[in-house]
Amino acid sequence: MGKGKLAKFADMERYENVFQYPFSVADNVPFDMKGRWREIYFKNDNPIVLELGCGKGEYTVGLAKMFPNVNFIGVDIKGARMWTGATQALGEGLKNVAFLRTNIEIIDRFFAEDEVQEIWLTFSDPQMKNPRKRLTSTYFMERYRRFLQDGGTIHLKTDSNFLFTYTTYMQQRNNLPLLFRTEDLYHTEGLDAQTNEILGIQTYYESMWIERGLNIKYMKFALPHDGELYEPEVEIPLDEYRSYHRDKRSSKTTAV
């Protein structure tokens, strides 16, 4: 039988690759490693890449194994999920991996100007009701700009037509340079071997959506520092397979 949540939380407390700062704790508490992740934790000068909403951290760990000279940090608020990636990284002795448990809304408290080179958003909740909560909204883009290098890359891998369409409008409205885009990743020809390997990493949510027959979409774009960011004012068809009106009490009507 697998470990229960309490045992996982106890592990997380002592894991050297996990930093836990949920909202309540982080309020007005300065974070010592801000601007010093490389010096204090990674002990190298390599670039830093974040996976936001990392869940079990498949991308954080998978990319870390592929790129030993890059540092990867998975960020999520759910500790029991993060435990999986943190445990694997420790077990495999991956020194270029860390996990930060916090709310992404306050992510700029943990990283200093230019400290991060790329951001991965893997199967993020589309937040169909609340644009501000979407991890590709201008609200979040403004926060990312505070620590992402000028022109740093943002990757979005998703099942959600809603989030993908919204992000495409956001990218176009703000003239953010598009680096690559496909609406059907696994039927896209001509990708080089390394790109195939990177985009072939499958997360827990991705496997679930693939089993349900959904296409996986992927885009990457650059986020320059210049210019004001504008929210796209568009109507986007909802994802029909997700419940829009969530009922937290009923598992039957609760989507993801």
Ligand SMILES: C[S@@+](CC[C@H](N)C(=O)[O-])C[C@H]1O[C@@H](n2cnc3c(N)ncnc32)[C@H](O)[C@@H]1O
């Ligand atoms: C749909 S899951 C995807 C998890 C993983 N990337 C995967 O593909 O399996 C979305 C994850 O984002 C996290 N998340 C969503 N909004 C967040 C926020 N504002 N702050 C921290 N974590 C958040 C959730 O806790 C959840 O683990």
